[in-house]
Amino acid sequence: MTTAQTLAADGAAEAARAAAPCERGATVWLTGLPSAGKTTLAFALAERLRAEGHKVEVLDGDEIREFLSKGLGFSQEDRHTNVTRIGFVAEKLASNGVKVLAPVIAPYAASRTAVRDRHAEAGTEFLEIHVATPVEVCSERDVKGLYAKQAAGEIAGLTGVDDPYEAPENPELRIETQNRSVADSAAELHAFLTTRGLA
Ligand SMILES: Nc1ncnc2c1ncn2[C@@H]1O[C@H](COP(=O)(O)OS(=O)(=O)O)[C@@H](OP(=O)(O)O)[C@H]1O
Numbered sequence: 001m002t003t004a005q006t007l008a009a010d011g012a013a014e015a016a017r018a019a020a021p022c023e024r025g026a027t028v029w030l031t032g033l034p035s036a037g038k039t040t041l042a043f044a045l046a047e048r049l050r051a052e053g054h055k056v057e058v059l060d061g062d063e064i065r066e067f068l069s070k071g072l073g074f075s076q077e078d079r080h081t082n083v084t085r086i087g088f089v090a091e092k093l094a095s096n097g098v099k100v101l102a103p104v105i106a107p108y109a110a111s112r113t114a115v116r117d118r119h120a121e122a123g124t125e126f127l128e129i130h131v132a133t134p135v136e137v138c139s140e141r142d143v144k145g146l147y148a149k150q151a152a153g154e155i156a157g158l159t160g161v162d163d164p165y166e167a168p169e170n171p172e173l174r175i176e177t178q179n180r181s182v183a184d185s186a187a188e189l190h191a192f193l194t195t196r197g198l199a
Pocket residue numbers: 033034035038039061062065074078079080082083103104105106107144146156157158159163
């Protein structure tokens with residue numbers, strides 16, 4: 001970044017911090033295994049934030065793969081492309097005052113870092129939330145039947161089973177969902193945003 005770009009990003013970040021919670025944009029990225037609870041928590045948080053007057057957009061991995069990332073598969077390269085595309089859109093929205101919730105697996109640390117760096121360069125808030133549900137619990141939930149399909153040999157390359165998941169080392173927040181209600185986990189996430197002046 002040039003000095004002028006760095007100053008602009010610093011200025012944007014400072015102005016954002018001074019704004020009221022409803023006016024402040026941010027990307028809240030929910031990373032975790034399939035069936036961890038990313039989508040459920042994103043929509044629960046979205047509903048509450050909207051009711052409180054925030055502008056909210058959920059960039060759901062499944063939906064994005066039907067449009068923005070149509071044609072991409074689950075190779076390392078395609079997942080990286082998918083995640084960085086979503087990160088690009090998220091930053092644009094967040095820099096215009098939207099709370100962007102991204103329930104997207106994002107299994108590779110380098111992809112998440114690329115998204116974080118893009119936000120930092122623009123002075124846009126980025127929160128990495130690890131929905132840290134253990135694989136044993138996820139495979140029991142198996143919302144879409146993917147764990148069963150993998151076990152039956154019908155699919156391969158399932159994140160956390162026979163494909164990598166690089167768990168975040170320093171996420172802004174790590175959320176447990178096992179033996180807890182959705183309401184409890186969503187309330188923890190909302191409380192965390194409050195501590196950051198975002199809710
Ligand atoms: N092989 C494999 N591995 C992981 N996930 C798989 C796979 N095949 C299909 N799916 C389903 O794809 C959903 C969206 O994935 P994402 O775009 O979030 O994945 S990634 O970030 O690009 O890795 C993802 O949604 P969630 O279950 O909501 O996480 C999966 O249900």
